[in-house]
Amino acid sequence: TSYELLQMGQQLAAKFGLHSAIVVNGNESYPPAAISEAALAASNYLTSILKDQDLIGVGMGNAVFKMLDYIRAKPSVSADVIQIQGNSVRSQLYAQGSYIVLEFARRLGGTAYLMHAPLSVNSKLLRSLMMEERFMQSHFNRLEKMTVALIGIGTDELRYDNDDVCNFGENFHPASNICSNFFDINGEPIETEYSLHTFSVSTETLKNTPEVIALAVGAKKKEAVLSAVRSGIIKSLITDDRIAAYLLAAENA
Secondary structure, X not given: OXXXXXXXXXXXXXXXXXXXXXXXXXXXXXXXXXXXXXHHHHHHHHHHHOOOOOEEEEOXXXXXXXXXXXXXXXXXXXXXXXXXXXXOOOOOHHHOHHHHHHHHHHHHOOOEEOOOOEOEOOOHHHHHHHHOOHHHHHHHHHHOOOOEEEEEOEOOOOOOOOOOOOOOOOOOOOOEEEOOEEEOOOOOEOOOHHHHOEOEOOHHXXXXXXXXXXXXXXXXXXXXXXXXXXXXXXXXXXXXXXXXXXXXXXXXX
């Protein structure tokens, strides 16, 4: 029931020290419905906290992309939007950060700040040289001023373009992938060379962002979400009842 979902959210927020936790129906028989519910809940939550002159960092993923169906401008509030990851080589729009940022900015009536970079490159030297460009330095400096971030939580399966860029090895099995930063089940960062190949917001920047809203639904993401909330990055969580039950049980164990 709605009351039970509300209670689960309150329990999650209390246990993990979150600003807010919103739990939606997992809808096992039709997973896209859970994504839509999470996207709607996240849109409503974002609208409720949005302030004039906010700078919203927007990531990638199905649920964040689905928010475009629901997000609308708030009266008398103009918020700018900034891309926090480069564009994936995947053709799906949910993996194209620049498109998502442009559409968010159009709906919110603000300016879109695009990264103008791929998610990753094979050459560490090329990445280093690109980071020396003035427009890249300006973009990453602006990321430090984010007031809100909207992100998905990836699993070990979701490395995007990663495997052909960095040799992770057969024993590399992170619990979660947060904007191309990897974490174990306890939320501790896993250091790899991948950061030397990627154009993405850093863990430190996300931790310093006042509000980080994470969206994740689907039972296969339960360990990833547990890892993410333990990392100290996530400030507010939108998830489903199956993941919520797993999180509460894991913390009680």
